[in-house]
Amino acid sequence: MEPIIEIKDLSYAYPDGKQALKDISLTVQSGEKIALVGPNGAGKSTLLYHLNGIFTGQGKIYLGGMELNKQNLGAIRAFVGLVFQNPDDQLFSTTVFEDVAYGPIYQGMDPATVQSRVEEALKAVHMEGYARRNPYHLSGGEKKRIAIATVLSMQPQVLVFDEPTSGLDPRARRELIELLQELPQTLLIATHDLSMVRILTPRTVILNQGSIVADGPTEEILRDEELLFVNGLR
Numbered sequence: 001m002e003p004i005i006e007i008k009d010l011s012y013a014y015p016d017g018k019q020a021l022k023d024i025s026l027t028v029q030s031g032e033k034i035a036l037v038g039p040n041g042a043g044k045s046t047l048l049y050h051l052n053g054i055f056t057g058q059g060k061i062y063l064g065g066m067e068l069n070k071q072n073l074g075a076i077r078a079f080v081g082l083v084f085q086n087p088d089d090q091l092f093s094t095t096v097f098e099d100v101a102y103g104p105i106y107q108g109m110d111p112a113t114v115q116s117r118v119e120e121a122l123k124a125v126h127m128e129g130y131a132r133r134n135p136y137h138l139s140g141g142e143k144k145r146i147a148i149a150t151v152l153s154m155q156p157q158v159l160v161f162d163e164p165t166s167g168l169d170p171r172a173r174r175e176l177i178e179l180l181q182e183l184p185q186t187l188l189i190a191t192h193d194l195s196m197v198r199i200l201t202p203r204t205v206i207l208n209q210g211s212i213v214a215d216g217p218t219e220e221i222l223r224d225e226e227l228l229f230v231n232g233l234r
């Protein structure tokens with residue numbers, strides 16, 4: 001079966017010369033749920049931002065068989081939904097509807113399709129009835145859900161999350177994890193929340209200093225105290 005994500009020998013240096021990713025290769029099959037863990041500065045966000053072309057490093061990335069390049073960028077951005085750590089980076093309209101409708105409108109969908117895309121996306125995050133609300137005045141947990149809906153309205157097959165549980169209170173965190181468990185898409189989640197990893201993602205990849213240092217079943221990785229310790233995870 002063709003992998004849904006294939007990263008081959010990806011390296012990336014920031015303009016100031018900081019080498020953030022070194023020779024990353026990763027293959028993900030459709031439907032997998034994967035945690036990307038590692039200490040601060042390991043390169044997790046940098047890697048995620050490559051998956052929908054925000055950053056472009058050296059190496060090759062294929063998504064659903066499409067090569068990530070300028071020509072395919074529109075299709076790839078519909079295929080891979082990236083949910084930022086801070087929902088305020090994703091919500092900028094005065095109504096939830098406009099924020100969730102933004103992608104479909106930008107893609108030129110007709111009003112009826114836009115409407116149904118918004119309704120479906122809000123339903124998927126259990127936020128029906130919020131369309132007329134102002135995102136600015138929502139709680140942290142609600143904003144997070146709407147940020148996810150803004151991505152779901154594009155019907156992506158891959159969802160990429162940067163620290164989805166950060167800043168949430170215990171109840172909002174638990175509800176968000178339940179929501180992530182329900183999502184049928186392939187998930188790649190950068191996180192420091194190992195207790196979420198334990199229950200949500202059967203596979204874990206450890207990144208440290210820009211390199212993949214472990215990749216395997218979450219159960220085995222989280223059992224390896226030494227591995228966790230040397231990678232700043234304990």
Ligand SMILES: Nc1ncnc2c1ncn2[C@@H]1O[C@H](COP(=O)(O)OP(=O)(O)OP(=O)(O)O)[C@@H](O)[C@H]1O
Nearest residue numbers: 014016018020038039040041042043044045046047
């Ligand atoms: N705009 C930038 N310019 C230069 N270096 C950067 C920039 N953004 C990040 N870096 C550096 O790149 C490396 C990887 O950063 P990145 O944010 O990808 O790590 P991370 O694993 O997501 O960390 P965290 O867990 O703290 O979110 C770090 O050393 C960081 O300082």
